[in-house]
Amino acid sequence: MTELRIEGLTKAYGPDATVLDGLDLTVPGGSLAAVLGPSGCGKTTLLRVIAGFLRADAGTVTVGDRLLAGPGTHVPPERRRIGIVPQEGALFPHLSVARNVAFGVTDRSARRRRTEEMLELVGLAGYGDRMPHELSGGQQQRVALARALAPEPALVLLDEPFNALDSALRAGVRADVRAALRTIGATAVLVTHDQQEALSTADLVAVVRDGRIAQCGPPHEVYARPADPWVARFVGDAVLLSAHAANGAGPADRGAGGAPTATTGLGTVELRAPAAAPEGTVILRPEQLLLTEPGEGVCGATVTDVRYYGHDAMITVVVDGVDGPVDVRVAGHATLRPGDRAGVRVTGRAGFHPSGGSGA
């Protein structure tokens, strides 16, 4: 199991076109990291630098104890021992499935055994004689994974590999790919702009903003404790409220559970940690809000929109005295309709981001 370590990685395509700007990222051996970010933030550039197709301007890329890129060092792509699963259309169309998988295995004596093992691993034992056009899109992507894994790479890079698949197929292929990587203990980096994919598939989610990692951590941590409002909005749905933190240590400034508090348009909210400044933004998730009967002790609100998703529904409300709409997630079917009045209450503790910081 090999660790990937990236330090101070910088890459510009021209004088005013810096894409990676001192990016640091460590992926522990055997982990799958999802690199998540908006279109154009540099995800593909990062993969291409790791793979060796592009030279970094500064910084280092190390896999295990091998320095692959750094000052005076640029190991060519074919000598990096990196397997790549590209987007759709990656298989050689004129070669059978088995020959596609065997392509990068240089040890001739191991080729056949390795090909069979890899096809078995991705659930396609017995498909070796087929041609790529005789496979479904999902099967083709699983062959692409088998081909990337066959030469026993130290690291696997997956570049939006599920993009071309429809959503029903996508979840299944994603789970199969995840299971195959886990079985062999591969260290892998998955580039995606799909937050659900990142949260559901990866051990680590690394969110890229302005050429750096804005936050990196296990999926539940990035979701539950986003570093700032920008990350909160990018990874999931967020409720952001202007807030004034009660910074005193006295009992009056503490919630019932002893937590520090902040005053918001939704009332007094308990914070996970003391605020670093009095003014800022409280960060909540829509499932932390509860809709109740309107009445005393809760904030009044008017429903403006209801979106039903099957497993849950999102209800948008305008809260009396609060600027902008607020989203509330409810389990299952919502009985409220636009125009209805409701009460809104906050449950659990919130994050707090001081005004003026990055990502505000």
Ligand SMILES: Nc1ncnc2c1ncn2[C@@H]1O[C@H](COP(=O)(O)OP(=O)(O)OP(=O)(O)O)[C@@H](O)[C@H]1O
């Ligand atoms: N060869 C190139 N020459 C000049 N600029 C480039 C080149 N390749 C990419 N860029 C620019 O660098 C930035 C990052 O591109 P990159 O493809 O790495 O982003 P991305 O995060 O993978 O985007 P997407 O999610 O849309 O695929 C973009 O602004 C892009 O226009």
